[in-house]
Amino acid sequence: MLHIIKIGGNVIDKESDLKHFLSELAQIPEPKILVHGGGKLATDLSQRLGIESQMIDGRRVTDAETLKIVSMVYAGWINKHVVAQLQALGASAIGLSGADADSIRATKRPPKNGIDYGWVGDVSPENVNTTHINGLLEAGLLPVFCPITHDGQGQLLNTNADTIAASLAKALSQTQAVKLIYCFEKQGVLSDAKNEDSVISFIDTATYADLKTRGVVSGGMIPKLDNAFDALAAGVHTVVIGQAQDIKILATANNTKGTSIRK
């Protein structure tokens, strides 16, 4: 089963966490794809360069200068740093942006209600060019995607890593079984937000409806789970939500950690 694993900035930012995660990842025997987010480095670099980040509703506007910075930080430093570490761990990683091998195209997000997010791209599974990605997997390589894509017209675009992971999973599940693993801060979907140990180990369509009705899941967890069910509807075998440090367990067939989501 192909494993598509997404890690966020929280793992990238802490070198010891990243090291531990990568050493566990390298030990997963199945074919896999890693998608990484950005982390604080881009914000730090912008600040050091005196470039003000314009934020709208908590989202960064990607002007030309910011695009250059995120391309440098995500595709340059983070991506190559991760690839070199994986090589040292015996996993032959290959770092990619969506422009590489034309693997993921995106559409520049059009301004809406007067809000222009700039050079931000939206992807969908139809924008994933599976031929070359499957070729890399067949060659035994571990593709590592950074959250930068392109529009096919020469323009790079800043793109959400969660959506990249979901689009890859949906597109690649047309020809193989895919397990999509989202690593985030918590151990999984909690039945009690205040209790880190209250992980719900399994959710399907029926239990999800029940959990929503009873108000057990709410807030930011709803769009996350909606996206998971959306991926399942598009053919993804299983979605798992858990912590990066548990990746080896999350990747096993009967994972004893994290929340598994199936139709």
Place this chain on the structure above:
Amino acid sequence: MLHIIKIGGNVIDKESDLKHFLSELAQIPEPKILVHGGGKLATDLSQRLGIESQMIDGRRVTDAETLKIVSMVYAGWINKHVVAQLQALGASAIGLSGADADSIRATKRPPKNGIDYGWVGDVSPENVNTTHINGLLEAGLLPVFCPITHDGQGQLLNTNADTIAASLAKALSQTQAVKLIYCFEKQGVLSDAKNEDSVISFIDTATYADLKTRGVVSGGMIPKLDNAFDALAAGVHTVVIGQAQDIKILATANNTKGTSIRK
């Protein structure tokens, strides 16, 4: 015939030159690999960040901060910018550092005579992993290498683009005919340094000895030509030295521009 083409900072730094070069490159029908140098952007970024570049004999010392900057600029911005442009031109490029697919390993240059260049790597043809590079070429992709490699132990290394191009050419010529094209500022090797039109169109071992004896070639041209003959001795079919703007002509079998060097 596989074409391995190296461009330097002078092409990277001028957007209009780069655009023209890439549009010509995309039209070359043969399989090809592009190797690009760094350009002024890394120096500019260092200055804006207030990081002083320590130079020894005109060469930059790569400390940890500088390594981060060159990785960001070369592997992040320049590499992805070039790849996205090539995609728009219909050439399916894939950007690579030496760490990607473990394609080029390097050895950290040991301090010599008390001079330590820091995180600088030296490559040789034995460090080129031809399996995956040939796989990418067979898949119809155009590998675009930036001058960043790794040591196989997780460490990225700043590496000379000329040496990367030569090492790739030597290693890949073991299984196929390779033409190595070095783009530089002049139209070719000149018989009269003051006359840009005095390009020597062909040099072989005998004529090279003669040119040296008569003092026609001297100075910085000697190591360049020595490297060319070194590549030929290792199995490279032809080395061509010329200008980036002439790339389409330089890549033809009977190039009417540039200097062709054969054994």
